[in-house]
Amino acid sequence: MSACVIDVDDPADPRLDDFRDLNSVDRRPDLPSGKGLVIAEGVLVVQRMIASRFVPRALLGTDRRLAELGADLDGLAAPFYRVNADVMAEAVGFHLNRGVLASASRAAELTVSQVLDGARTVAVLEGVNDHENLGSVFRNAAGLGVDAVVFGSGCADPLYRRAVRVSMGHALLVPFAKAREWPQDLKVLRDNGFRLLAMTPDPAAQTLAEAMAQLAEQRVAILVGAEGPGLKEHTMRSSDVRVRIPMSRGTDSLNVATAAALAFYERDRLGG
């Protein structure tokens, strides 16, 4: 069964409300991603949403993108509102050259125990409150063998539109959970046999390569803090190993998603 395609000519049509004025909705800091909906932009990210636990409830796009999606829409219980580029731009509030959007309600949140199930490597983030960095962490996690992401305190919403876009849709596919008590919930990881690696610029810490080689046979959680402050001291003290990226003199730090990518890479290379 192919998708139900509905042609819409009027940008004010209320059936397009999931996608209306996306940018201004996004600017409301009280409601990241607007109405609480998850928005996927572009063919690739829409495909990943369809494959994820976030079930599309509506799609909006041009005929060209409908054709590109093709069989991906088979069996989908959501209408595809087909519009021309002008109607789309007027409804959305700006010209969106990706040409297709999908909306989904938020799926039930997963627990930390749920996302640890079957995982060998997880990323644990603290204070990562930039949506682009969050999205990049998910993209890097997906590409470099990380099974799940756990959020400590102070992190932004990974389902915010920009985070989903920068993640290339992997924020919808890589399971994540928010810790209820932080950093106490790190105990849940330890109880599940995870060794906790805290990333730090401290020159006294072990190098990534040393640490990952020693932990090749074990479950590993890679703890990364916000750029600038890094992990909080309490979180550091709750970890098992402090790990650093060897850096050139005179430089301070790497972007948080880049630092995470290097740790993911070493884990994947040496024991993922």
Place this chain on the structure above:
Amino acid sequence: MSACVIDVDDPADPRLDDFRDLNSVDRRPDLPSGKGLVIAEGVLVVQRMIASRFVPRALLGTDRRLAELGADLDGLAAPFYRVNADVMAEAVGFHLNRGVLASASRAAELTVSQVLDGARTVAVLEGVNDHENLGSVFRNAAGLGVDAVVFGSGCADPLYRRAVRVSMGHALLVPFAKAREWPQDLKVLRDNGFRLLAMTPDPAAQTLAEAMAQLAEQRVAILVGAEGPGLKEHTMRSSDVRVRIPMSRGTDSLNVATAAALAFYERDRLGG
């Protein structure tokens, strides 16, 4: 000798023209970074400009940032225009919470041979036309032991304001040069004893770790192409080794600056 500090109350004062309407100047695609000036934003980046070959010709900032810069301004042959935050916002055209700017004329361009002199590891970019990615490449190069950057065809301007900002000022410090003939100028690298590593998603390529281990004793050039298309076939054919990052199934690629960071890291670890 400390800097010459000049108080300015009038946002229309022509002495602030280097910094006027920065955003609209930036929007002119024909003139990246506006008048051809290089602009540094924030205390850290201004400090790096002062340490670089880009000699500041004027600074604009609040009293607080003047105090933070302190002795860094000693001996600087450029006025510091001291303003309050409102005058600064009006002159610049938006509220700049970094609170200090410096302008510099463009330094003479370096040649490829010049930047290779003394270098063991260089990055070579092709088609990287996104200023944020370019800035990130410079930041990663500086942190992970890359000595210089060479630009092939299709790259954006690394001295554009946004690139400089994202690079944390390292676009001003890491030497770079533009190839005159591309990809023929890769011969200059080879004539200088560099082995040319081309990054590719091709599963048949060597892994980063294999390739870098074999080249630990040699000069190495890491070739990275634009996200999506990657390196052009002609460039690929001009390289010595094709190298891939081991990736999880079902994922496509990493961000270009992240992929470069992983290559820089492996080079630094195994022979930098």
